[in-house]
Amino acid sequence: MIELTNVSRRFGEVTAVDRISLTVETGETCVLVGSSGCGKSTTLRMINRLLPHSAGDIRVDGQDIREVDLQQLRLNMGYAIQGTGLFPHWTVARNIALVPQLQGWERARVEARVTELLDMLGLSPAEYADKYPAQLSGGQAQRVGVARALAADPNILLMDEPFGALDAITRENLQNEMLRIQRRLRKTTVFVTHDIDEALRLADRIAVMDQGRILQHDTPDAILRQPASAFVESLVGSQDRGLKLAALQSVAEVMQRHPQPRQAVPEKVSVGAQDSLRQALSVMLWQQLSELPVVDDQGLELGVLTRERLWRETA
Amino acid sequence: MLAPNRVILVLGAIALLLFCSLDFGTIQPNRIVEGTPYGALDALEWGGFALVTLLLAVTLVAAVLALPGRYWAILVSVVLLLMALPWLFSGFLEDQLGERYPYGRGGFAAGFWSLLFLLALMLVEGLRQVGASAWLRLTAGVLVLLSWWRALEVEALAGLSLVMEFQTRPDQFQQALLDHLALTLGAVMVSLLLAVPLVLVMIRRVRWQRPVFALVSFLQTIPSLALFGLLIAPLSYLSANLPLLQQLGIRGIGWAPAMIALVAYSLLPMVRNLFVALTEVPADLLEAAEGMGMNRRQVFLRVQLPLALPVVIEGVRMTTIQATGLTAVAALVGAGGFGTFIFQGLGQAAMDLVLLGALPTVALALAADTLFTALARLSARLNGATAQPSLIYE
Ligand SMILES: Nc1ncnc2c1ncn2[C@@H]1O[C@H](COP(=O)(O)OP(=O)(O)OP(=O)(O)O)[C@@H](O)[C@H]1O
Ligand SMILES: [Mg+2]
Numbered sequence: 123m124i125e126l127t128n129v130s131r132r133f134g135e136v137t138a139v140d141r142i143s144l145t146v147e148t149g150e151t152c153v154l155v156g157s158s159g160c161g162k163s164t165t166l167r168m169i170n171r172l173l174p175h176s177a178g179d180i181r182v183d184g185q186d187i188r189e190v191d192l193q194q195l196r197l198n199m200g201y202a203i204q205g206t207g208l209f210p211h212w213t214v215a216r217n218i219a220l221v222p223q224l225q226g227w228e229r230a231r232v233e234a235r236v237t238e239l240l241d242m243l244g245l246s247p248a249e250y251a252d253k254y255p256a257q258l259s260g261g262q263a264q265r266v267g268v269a270r271a272l273a274a275d276p277n278i279l280l281m282d283e284p285f286g287a288l289d290a291i292t293r294e295n296l297q298n299e300m301l302r303i304q305r306r307l308r309k310t311t312v313f314v315t316h317d318i319d320e321a322l323r324l325a326d327r328i329a330v331m332d333q334g335r336i337l338q339h340d341t342p343d344a345i346l347r348q349p350a351s352a353f354v355e356s357l358v359g360s361q362d363r364g365l366k367l368a369a370l371q372s373v374a375e376v377m378q379r380h381p382q383p384r385q386a387v388p389e390k391v392s393v394g395a396q397d398s399l400r401q402a403l404s405v406m407l408w409q410q411l412s413e414l415p416v417v418d419d420q421g422l423e424l425g426v427l428t429r430e431r432l433w434r435e436t437a
Numbered sequence: 438m439l440a441p442n443r444v445i446l447v448l449g450a451i452a453l454l455l456f457c458s459l460d461f462g463t464i465q466p467n468r469i470v471e472g473t474p475y476g477a478l479d480a481l482e483w484g485g486f487a488l489v490t491l492l493l494a495v496t497l498v499a500a501v502l503a504l505p506g507r508y509w510a511i512l513v514s515v516v517l518l519l520m521a522l523p524w525l526f527s528g529f530l531e532d533q534l535g536e537r538y539p540y541g542r543g544g545f546a547a548g549f550w551s552l553l554f555l556l557a558l559m560l561v562e563g564l565r566q567v568g569a570s571a572w573l574r575l576t577a578g579v580l581v582l583l584s585w586w587r588a589l590e591v592e593a594l595a596g597l598s599l600v601m602e603f604q605t606r607p608d609q610f611q612q613a614l615l616d617h618l619a620l621t622l623g624a625v626m627v628s629l630l631l632a633v634p635l636v637l638v639m640i641r642r643v644r645w646q647r648p649v650f651a652l653v654s655f656l657q658t659i660p661s662l663a664l665f666g667l668l669i670a671p672l673s674y675l676s677a678n679l680p681l682l683q684q685l686g687i688r689g690i691g692w693a694p695a696m697i698a699l700v701a702y703s704l705l706p707m708v709r710n711l712f713v714a715l716t717e718v719p720a721d722l723l724e725a726a727e728g729m730g731m732n733r734r735q736v737f738l739r740v741q742l743p744l745a746l747p748v749v750i751e752g753v754r755m756t757t758i759q760a761t762g763l764t765a766v767a768a769l770v771g772a773g774g775f776g777t778f779i780f781q782g783l784g785q786a787a788m789d790l791v792l793l794g795a796l797p798t799v800a801l802a803l804a805a806d807t808l809f810t811a812l813a814r815l816s817a818r819l820n821g822a823t824a825q826p827s828l829i830y831e
Contacts, residue, residue: 172728196730207725211743211820224730270729280728 123148124169124278124310129178130334131164138164140334141178146327148183148277149308155321155357156331162314165331166280169312170199182278197225200271200309204283206263208255214240214266215251221274239269243299261292268300272307279311285320297323318357322346322366330354342370368400368432376435377416377425386415386423393417395424399435402427444562445500445511452555453493459548462526464533465598467540468787477548480529489525489552492518496559512563512577519556519581522549523588530596542598544789571811598789599796602778609777610793616773617801620692621760624699625707628756631700632707639712646712653705661763664701665770668694695764695772702763703756710752714745747817754809761802765794775801 124146131139139161146152154162167173168180171187180187187195200221208217215236222232240247243265255263264284271279285293297320304311304324315321321328322342329339330353338350346367349355358366374395386392392415393402402414406429413428461480463472478486492514499507499514530543545553564574594600603610639646659667673689676682687693718741726736742749768776775794782790 167728170728172724193730193732196728201725201728203721203725203728205721207721209722209726209740209744220729220731224735 123181123183124312125179125181126165126169127179127181129165129168129180130176131161131168131173132176137334139168139175142331142334142336144329144336144339146310146312148310150326151304151311151313151324153313153315153321153325153328154331155315155318155328157316160331161334162316162331163282166282166312166314169278170196170201170280193224197221197274198276199278199280200273200276202267202271202279202281202284204286206255206267208263208266208270210255213252213254214245214258217255217266218270218273220270221276225274227274235273239272242272242303243269245269260288261296264288264292264296265299268296268303272303272309277310279309279313281311282314283316284313286315293320300324318359319366319369322358322370330357343367346370365400365403368403369398371399371435373397373399373402373416373427374424376431377427378431379425380423383418383422383424386417386421390415392423393427394419399432403432406432440503442500442508442562442566445496445559448555448559448562449493449496449500452552452559453490453497455551455555456489456493456548459551460546461548462529462546463544464538465542465544466538468542468598472544474546475529475533480533481525482532485525485528488521489518492521508563508567511559512567515556515560515563516577516580519553519560520584522553523585523594526597527588527593530594534596541596542601542789543596544598599792602787602790602793613773613775613777613794614797616692617761617764617775617798620695620699620764620767620772620774621757621801624696624703624760624764625753625757627696627700628703628707629753632704632711635708636711636715640715649708653708656701657705659701661698661702661766662769664698665694665767668697669770672697690771692772694770695767699760699763699767703760706756706759707752710755711745711749714748714752715741717748718744743816744820747813747820750809750813750816754806754813757805757809758802761798761805765798 124144126142126144128141128143129139130137130141142161142165144152144165154165156162164173168175169182169187171192174188182190182195208214209220212220215233218236218239219232222235227235236251237247240250245262245265250258250262250266255266258266267284268281271281285296288296301324313321313324322345325342327339327341328345330337330345330350332353338345338354340348340350345354346358346363349358372395373393376399377395391405391409391411393405395416395418405414406412413426415423416425416427417423456477459476460474461477463474465472477489481489495514496511499510526543526545526549534541534543560577564577567573569577588594589600595604635649639649656664669689672687672694676688722740722744723736726740731739764772764774765776765779768774768780775798778794779791779798780794782788782792782794
């Protein structure tokens with residue numbers, strides 16, 4: 123658990139972070155979102171003491187971070203940044219092995235861990251372990267950056283726009299990767315982005331920041347339905363809020379389930395159970411249909427999604 | 438599409454022109470008398486003259502004709518010429534000295550030097566054009582040096598005045614080499630040891646940057662002769678009054694003022710390169726390293742220093758080359774080294790003695806250049822800069 127209480131940070135005259143209070147529960151992903159210069163990175167850097175805070179209290183698992191040994195504090199927090207921060211003179215394997223090595227793991231254990239992480243992030247260890255960062259694509263490098271942050275199995279993950287510099291498709295792939303990993307590992311995560319869609323997708327709770335203050339700290343659903351101020355409303359966009367809400371829920375959560383799964387009719391237009399309501403809506407619009415069969419990966423039809431149900435859910 | 442190579446064409450044409458028009462060698466009946474110049478045809482007679490002209494013509498034709506494999510023809514011709522030069526000159530010495538002038542001596546003249554210099558440039562360009570590996574470069578160099586070495590070994594160049602100057606003082610030559618190396622390397626080492634703490638302080642405390650840079654730049658602007666001279670008086674005084682210094686061999690003249698001056702000159706390139714090298718390491722990498730849990734020492738030793746190393750080595754390279762040249766001047770304050778021959782030669786108007794000092798100085802500078810360039814490449818490669826110089830064919 124990470125607790126910030128009335129935390130401020132000043133740089134000379136500038137107050138970058140202004141008396142913010144924020145609690146990130148254990149296993150929760152909190153996304154800090156806001157426009158450039160609003161103090162997101164500063165907040166993140168105060169948590170691992172790259173920047174000392176000027177006022178207030180920061181506690182990690184109940185302990186004041188100023189009382190914890192600096193190295194111990196950081197070794198226990200995975201850290202991934204925009205532009206990867208991979209060391210160009212080290213191979214992928216050595217980059218990932220950094221924190222385990224600093225913690226004094228045995229060689230064999232480190233190697234096994236590197237292989238496991240490369241596999242987890244979809245990079246074949248045989249192919250990538252001995253490459254240098256300059257030989258990777260942007261997306262591959264970011265994957266390695268995430269693997270490095272996860273390497274020593276830290277309790278906490280701090281990520282500062284880790285997918286910032288990527289194209290939309292690679293970005294979405296990595297977000298999916300991130301969701302999958304989070305479902306499995308449940309790390310306490312603080313994730314910084316200025317992309318509201320990324321925030322809505324990844325967050326358990328979102329903290330919207332502006333000029334060093336937190337304007338609203340709530341679930342994605344609540345941020346969309348009840349924006350606390352005009353700024354938050356403009357951030358989430360008033361026009362396509364319905365679509366954003368629809369994107370938050372999966373078809374499986376809303377469909378009318380058949381008593382027994384049945385064999386799907388081949389060739390018939392359908393949606394996947396893990397697709398979002400937004401995708402289902404798009405299919406309905408495009409195909410001019412008022413209901414869609416819902417199928418799973420094995421090709422079994424699990425239920426149907428009707429327009430009425432969809433309407434009710436996103437209201 | 439293969440186009441004519443203009444570089445080799447121009448170099449080859451100039452070489453041919455200068456070879457034919459300038460004097461190739463001189464003959465002196467003895468050390469004092471002014472030499473008689475010989476043109477290439479007179480010096481080499483038809484055989485040697487034809488050989489050189491022919492090989493140069495091959496390079497010219499190959500440079501113009503866009504045939505595949507032409508750079509190999511050029512490389513072979515150039516290397517052959519460079520290997521043949523000492524033997525051709527040896528023939529000239531034999532013909533002209535022989536019984537006629539038992540105390541006579543021969544010297545290289547402008548035509549010979551021009552040919553040597555232009556051929557070296559053509560070799561470099563040819564190697565570049567075939568995308569030569571380090572091994573090929575080394576082989577070409579070794580072949581040429583071996584031929585020259587062999588010529589010296591069998592005393593084929595015994596009548597060369599440069600060789601005679603060397604043979605009258607082999608021990609002095611060796612001593613000069615040792616002194617030169619000791620002074621140069623000593624100054625480079627001391628300046629590196631001084632630069633490291635200076636730069637570390639400059640990085641931590643921004644307000645030290647300006648005064649330190651101002652000081653080392655100022656030192657650089659003092660003319661070298663003046664600095665060597667200026668140090669004589671205070672050091673003599675100190676040495677006369679402090680017996681300890683005397684015991685250490687520190688006097689107003691000799692190695693002490695030379696070393697101090699050389700270190701002073703070496704500080705600017707050393708400090709500047711070290712500072713740039715260390716501060717150019719991207720800040721986000723250092724922050725990532727720190728955020729990952731490395732302590733300050735680990736960040737410096739594992740990330741900052743290795744990433745800075747190629748530029749640091751580049752600084753050492755520049756400093757070494759500069760110090761090699763300045764050490765020659767240090768002979769004026771009695772520090773020894775190859776400068777001794779240069780100044781003696783100037784005093785006696787014996788140009789070949791000057792060469793005996795100047796040529797090894799240049800050779801040392803070239804050797805340092807080659808060594809440190811290779812080291813910088815190696816360290817850049819270890820840093821994961823995988824880009825090899827691409828093989829460029831036209
Ligand atoms: N080291 C520093 N010295 C002085 N001012 C700083 C420093 N770091 C940040 N600031 C200021 O603090 C404010 C917040 O910066 P911060 O980096 O936290 O913004 P951010 O929300 O991460 O923005 P971005 O999305 O552009 O990364 C900015 O006004 C910035 O200029
Ligand atoms: Mg930022």
